[in-house]
Amino acid sequence: MFVLFLIITGLVCVNSTPCSRDESLNITTGITFENGSVLYDGLEYVDGTWYVLDIDGLDVRFGCPCIGRRCLWKCCGIGQMFLNRTCADVDVSEANPFNPPVFKGRDPVNVIAHLNFFYMPRQSCEMYLVDSNSPVEEIYLQENGSLLEIATNRPQWHPPRMFCLDMKLDHSSPKSRLVGGVCYPDSGSNDDSPGLYIAYGIGLMLSVPFLLATFLVYAFIPELRNLHGMCLMAYCGGLIVAYPFLAYLKLHTGRVGVAMTGCFVIGRNNF
Structure with a gap:
């Protein structure tokens, strides 16, 4: 059992990374030193x-700049802002440098954003727009990098990795204003690593023989086939059937590998 624990722990550790992809930057071209550190972009x-990570057969190195630093995700690139609905290079003070106001709650604080935060590129999640020019929407960037959104007088707090900020200029306002893109909750949830899925699947499959042994003991000993024993047998029987299918799904992360008709048949039979 101890050896199995070490194997599962090893699988999880091998597949774990110090940060998620949205919190990572490609630093493959950085300079690597003997002590294991990498210098990239200063x-x-x-x-x-x-x-x-191995991507398309190539080793790609990713860095985690948000470890030990406060990160702020910028919707457009450095030196860019929204012109209408697209990001464009601009030569205006609002974007060079990008320096949104910082608050504590709804009270402004004397913090220079571009000195306090490390700017990260926009996340890969689907977002909805929050416009500070709207009469029913307010956004307040906090000192710790989180965002306070107030929509129709209802406050919502968003962690740093769940939104991006930038300036926007369009025909609706003569001056540029701050806008935010907020990830939808479903698309922003953190998923378990493939190693954990494998560990779950192995654990489920190892449970099946013991459940089967329990079922057989209660089935072959007449004294145990009372009401309590029959209930326990039914419970174990259901788990014996369900665990292999659940383990199959856990071991096939990202793809099911079963046609839709097969899914319907399995689901109906298990139910």
Whole structure:
């Protein structure tokens, strides 16, 4: 059992990374030093704050700049802002540098954003727009990098990785204003790593023989086939049938591998 624990722990550790992809930057072209640190774009990534992934047969190194730093996700690139609905290079003070006001709650604080935050590129999640020019919407960037959104007098707090900010200029206002893109809750949830899915599947499959042994003991000993024993047998029987299918799904992360008709048949039979 201890050896199995070590194997499962190893699988989880092998597939774990120090940060998620949305919190990572591609630093493959950075300079690697003997102590394991990587220097990229003037920023040092010490050993343990970067990782390597195999992408299309190539080793790509990713750094985690948000470890030990406050990160702020910028909707457009550096030196860009929204012109109408698209990001464009601009030469205006609002975007060079991007320096949104910082608050504590709804009270402004004397914090310079571009010195306090490390700007990250926009997340990959689907977003909805929050416009500070709207009469029913307000956004307040907090000192810790979170966002306070007030829509129709209802406050909502968003963690740093769930939104991006930038300036926007269009025909609806003569001046640029701050806008935010907020990830939809479903698309922003963190998923378990593939290693954990494998560990779940192995654990489920290892449970089946013991459930089967329990079922057989109660089935072959007449003294145990009372009401309590029959209920326990029914419970174990249901788990014996369900666990292999659940383990199959856990071991096939990202794809089911069963046709839709097969899914319907399995679901109906299990139910």
